[in-house]
Amino acid sequence: MKTGLHFLVAAKRCEIDELQQLGRTSALVNITGRLIHGLQRERGLSNLVLGSQGAHFTEARNAQVAECLQLEAELRTCLDCLDTNAAHAGNGARLFSRIAYVLHGLGALPALRGQVDRLAWSVRQSTEAYTRLVSGLLAVVFEAADSATDPEVSRLLVALFNFMQGKEFAGQERATGSALFAAGRADAPEQQRLLHLIDSQERCLQVFGEFSPAGVATLWDQGQDRATLADLERMRRILCTASSGSALDANLSLPWFDACSRRMDGMKAVEEALAAELLCVCQRKMASAQAELTAYSALSENDTGETPDLAFFMAQPAGAPGASAGLNVAAQGFGPHLERSILELVQEQAQRLQTIGDELDTVRASLNERKVIERAKGLLMAHRHLSEAEAHKTMRQMAMNQNRRLIEVAEAVLAMAEVLPPPR
Numbered sequence: 001m002k003t004g005l006h007f008l009v010a011a012k013r014c015e016i017d018e019l020q021q022l023g024r025t026s027a028l029v030n031i032t033g034r035l036i037h038g039l040q041r042e043r044g045l046s047n048l049v050l051g052s053q054g055a056h057f058t059e060a061r062n063a064q065v066a067e068c069l070q071l072e073a074e075l076r077t078c079l080d081c082l083d084t085n086a087a088h089a090g091n092g093a094r095l096f097s098r099i100a101y102v103l104h105g106l107g108a109l110p111a112l113r114g115q116v117d118r119l120a121w122s123v124r125q126s127t128e129a130y131t132r133l134v135s136g137l138l139a140v141v142f143e144a145a146d147s148a149t150d151p152e153v154s155r156l157l158v159a160l161f162n163f164m165q166g167k168e169f170a171g172q173e174r175a176t177g178s179a180l181f182a183a184g185r186a187d188a189p190e191q192q193r194l195l196h197l198i199d200s201q202e203r204c205l206q207v208f209g210e211f212s213p214a215g216v217a218t219l220w221d222q223g224q225d226r227a228t229l230a231d232l233e234r235m236r237r238i239l240c241t242a243s244s245g246s247a248l249d250a251n252l253s254l255p256w257f258d259a260c261s262r263r264m265d266g267m268k269a270v271e272e273a274l275a276a277e278l279l280c281v282c283q284r285k286m287a288s289a290q291a292e293l294t295a296y297s298a299l300s301e302n303d304t305g306e307t308p309d310l311a312f313f314m315a316q317p318a319g320a321p322g323a324s325a326g327l328n329v330a331a332q333g334f335g336p337h338l339e340r341s342i343l344e345l346v347q348e349q350a351q352r353l354q355t356i357g358d359e360l361d362t363v364r365a366s367l368n369e370r371k372v373i374e375r376a377k378g379l380l381m382a383h384r385h386l387s388e389a390e391a392h393k394t395m396r397q398m399a400m401n402q403n404r405r406l407i408e409v410a411e412a413v414l415a416m417a418e419v420l421p422p423p424r
Contacts, residue, residue: 005296012293018149019289023282024082025144029157030275031075033164036137037268038068040171043130044257046116047175050123051182051253065113072106079103095143102140105133123179127172134168146367152281158366159211160274166204167267173197174260177239181253188244195240196389207366213277220270224263231259369407376410379417 045061079099084092112129115121121129141164145157176194180187209217235256242248373395380391399409 009293009296012289012296016286016289016293019282019286021083022148022150022153023279023286025147026153026157026275026278026282028075028078028082029141029144029160030279031071031078032137032140033160033271033275035068035071035075036134036164036168037264037271038064038071039130039134039137040168040174040264041261042068043127043134043171044174044178044261046126046130047123047179048182048253048257049116050119050121050126051179054119056254061116072109075106092147095140095147098136098139098143102133102136105136109133123183127175127179130175131172134171138165138168142367142370150285153278153285155211156213156274156278156281159208159213159216160271160278162204162207162211162366163267163271163274166201166208167264167271169197169200169204170260170264170267173201174257174264177235177260178253178257180239181248181250181256184248184250186239186242186244186246186248191240191242191244193389194236196393198236200392211366212274216270216273216277219273220267223266223269225266228259228262228266231255232263235259369410372407372414373410376413379413 042061042064045057045064048057049061082099084096112126116126138161141157141161145154145161148154148157173194176190176197180190180194205220208220212220235252238248238252239256376395377388377391380386380394381388384391384394386394395406395409395413398404399406402409
């Protein structure tokens with residue numbers, strides 16, 4: 001007959017399986033981040049090629065394409081190692097759907113590169129195409145963060161996702177500014193887009209600061225090159241304050257690209273530090289869980305199968321006040337060689353799982369807020385025929401006017417969904 005200890009061992013094995021899955025997911029996030037960084041640089045170089053009508057940056061872009069091909073091969077190898085067993089995948093339906101979408105985009109990437117090689121697409125078309133693929137890759141990271149079952153791992157994934165999203169906005173800023181300088185003329189819609197991208201970066205970096213470990217946050221604060229930031233701010237002012245249609249100095253396209261790239265390279269170092277911390281935490285937790293499983297198995301070998309005493313009915317239930325302090329119950333019912341009672345182990349396991357659940361609820365609140373805000377933006381885009389930037393600006397303006405948080409405005413917008421007419 002199976003005893004309580006048997007199921008306690010089974011619970012620990014399930015925990016180890018989940019941690020192993022988290023480890024594989026963390027490795028996927030790591031290589032996904034590296035590919036995103038490569039595609040961001042390829043996007044910027046492609047814009048410089050298109051903006052100069054193929055006169056400049058072709059060799060640099062070709063070298064970057066070769067690097068991205070290598071990173072793509074590494075990603076595909078990592079995906080082959082991912083456990084696709086639906087019985088163990090958690091939110092696998094969403095994660096695997098995102099991965100399927102990304103693989104479709106990667107399959108179409110050679111055709112996109114061909115359009116750039118032939119100068120057949122505009123800068124806007126190329127930027128939107130690369131951005132769509134990068135957004136798909138970021139969605140994989142988001143689902144990985146949303147699926148994490150350990151609060152410490154979840155916090156790291158939330159910090160990493162928001163930092164990667166902020167870096168993507170920085171990459172879009174680099175691409176947009178590069179195209180403006182290369183074209184040699186200011187354009188009001190693109191200038192407004194630049195302002196939106198700068199604001200979006202700051203929002204993502206704020207969330208990153210809330211969830212990142214102190215050491216990584218310090219690395220980001222201390223690693224920003226002041227000279228680079230000064231150059232970037234100077235050229236931002238040129239781009240954003242020029243009158244629409246006025247001339248821009250095309251010679252600034254390369255300095256702009258280099259300044260943005262130096263900043264993004266600094267961001268990549270922080271991203272890599274977060275990814276390394278994530279893998280380290282997963283490995284540490286797996287080692288700890290494996291040690292506990294070994295201890296449980298040793299207890300099982302010494303289990304005499306005797307009937308427990310009345311301590312079960314006298315103990316506080318799991319989650320009750322004071323339960324986490326330990327129960328100090330004698331090990332009479334399970335043989336003289338047991339140093340801790342099975343009841344105490346069960347109570348501690350239940351209390352730990354309750355604590356993990358509470359911490360996960362807190363961490364996931366950030367992800368849930370993002371989902372609500374994105375849904376509200378989509379509703380405004382559909383019913384008012386707005387761009388993503390315009391929808392976000394509208395919601396932020398509503399929040400300021402009403403002195404409310406952005407999430408509260410988003411919830412109010414969604415509450416109106418049922419009474420709004422169908423979008424035309």
